[in-house]
Amino acid sequence: MKSNKLTAAAALPLLLAATLLFSACSKPKGGGQISGSARDTTLVVAMLGDADYLNPVLGASVTSGNITGLIYPSLLQSEFDTSTGLLNYLALEKSLRPVKSDDGGRSPKGALARTWTMAPDHRSITYILRSDARWDDGKPIVAGDFKFAYRLYGNPVIASPRQQYLAELLGADKGSVDFDRAIETPNDTTLVFRFFKPVPEHLALFHTSLTPLPEHVWKGVGPEQFRESKLNQRPVGSGPYRLFAWNRQQDVTLSSNPACVLPKPGNIRRIMFRIVPDYTVRLTQLQTGGVDVVENVKPEDFGAMQRANPNVELKTVGLRVFDYVGWSNIDHDWYNKTRKLRPHPLFGSPAVRQALTHAIDREAIIDGYLGTYGTICNTDISPSLKWAYDDTIKPLGFDPALSVRLLEQEGWLPGPDGIRQKNGKKFSFTLYTNAGNDRRNYACTVIQQNMKEIGIDCRIEMQESNVFFENLQSRKLDAWMAGWSIGLEIDPLDVWGSDLEKSRFNFTGYRNPRIEQLSELAKAKMRSEDARPYWVEYQQILHRDQPVTFLYWIRETHGFSKRIQGETLNISGTFYNLDDWSLKPSANTVP
Secondary structure (H helix, E strand, C coil): CCCEECCHHHHCCEECCCCCCCCCCCCCCCCCCCCHHHHHHEEEEEECCCCCCCCCCCCCEHHHHHHHHHHCCECCEEEEECCCCEEEEECCCCECCCCCCCCCCCCCCCECEEEEEECCCCCEEEEEECCCCECCCCCECCHHHHHHHHHHHCCCCCCCCCHHHHCCECCHHHCCCCHHHHEEEEECCEEEEEECCCCCHHHHHHHCCCCCCCHHHHCCCCHHHHCCCHHHHCCCCCCCEEEEEEECCCEEEEEECCCCCCCCCCCCCEEEEEECCCHHHHHHHHHHCCCCEECCCCHHHHHHHHHHCCCEEEEEEEEEEEEEEEECCECHHHHHHHCCCCECCCCCCHHHHHHHHHHCCHHHHHHHHHHHHEEECCCCCCCCCCCCCCCCCCCCCCCHHHHHHHHHHCCCEECCCCCEEECCEECEEEEEEECCCHHHHHHHHHHHHHHHHCCCEEEEEEECHHHHHHHHHCCCCCEEEEEEECCCCCCCHHHHCCCCCCCCCCCCCCCCHHHHHHHHHHHCCCCHHHHHHHHHHHHHHHHHHCCEEEEEEEEEEEEEECCEECCCCECCECCCCHHHCEECCHHHHCC
């Protein structure tokens, strides 16, 4: 089985910056070091930051997504067609598109759905579920678990980052999903979703595939207590792995789930996600065999790593991840106090944001750090999504003189100390990023110098990953550098939607009615390819408005111990088929 679970974490754009730790399971202190015979049965993965929640309703970080994808079940599975950039969806007995013969032996056996039927008017989709899947406590997984979970995803008190997935359900057009009518469960193996408008089949499959939770476990927890519940420390899933232990800011360890039929128990007995914030330490641990997987190895370290340990293998994949500089389009302080909107005093003007992009030497950052593993990014639609990508857009080039003209046209003139000012306010800000990411630290230093050259005062502040992510979620930062892993199905309103309470990833506060209109027009097309003209205009508007400065797409290169067997690196994720990995005995791989 070489399949990819379709989970919200895999589909949504995810903040790569870091994570917010919430809680931990107990474990003997000093855990995390693997020695002796245990090493032959334990895979160790080095991660930059901890999980925020091991709960698919709440989790928003990459680490959380990696882990919950192994613990919880999924309605469907998905595969990405690299020739077209389109996603395919698979149930046990049905697929949206033909499965390619060269697909590497992928299997749909991890899906909870046996099959589905789309109504002729595209206003409902009906799933027939398998009857042999059970939660880890032995209770059967039933259609009611999905309906229960969707009420949680849509509850504004819980404030799930996935609320936009419910945007087409009955009642959503009137402000509140009518769950009694929108989701029906005639019996334990029949699940019906109803929409207030026709929805293309691929989007219906995408939006109805949010991960379920066991109703019998969570039904006594109210929305106000949901985030703080101790049940978040004891996830009850049904996937290839179970939670074994969670130590704050140290490690999360999973154990193979012997009861799993979705599709089977994980091959490796235990998987430890070890939190190692420092890149150099991560690299050293990979070279010495202390960990087995390190993501995002720097190009300049490739040669030295392989010379130091020939039993380390480097693999590259792209393009799904980009770094960006976020500019607060709205006055966040004012919004947090009043829930009213007004332009940010520095970054509220598109012309100013264009000027800032022209001032940043993106090519110098790529040349100085990524080399051939980076390419200029214009918008959040990746070149990998070939059916939608607009290759006619010309990047805003590095042009300090043009940047200065744009700023001065907006009234930002040099002050007595050389720093630009307008109406007595200096153009001075702090650029925040997460500690432990050398690539972003390098980019921030270049950006700081670029800003100085055009008369802008830019200070740099590194924050611990959990603090940084919490501040972004709370919209407390005016300018920051972070990264995103894009969704492989284009559905951008989580990031750009005008309703800031529902669009939990719209950290900038960017609002453009045409962006929303184009998204809706595109999503109304029954075939993805027919929506291309709308996505082309969407990209042109983002390129013009510059709600953020898109920096570069990254061809991610990850290091793997050669004692790992069966790994398949895929744009869907580093851990695309982790439950199929196996380990050779460590004695065979000592350099």
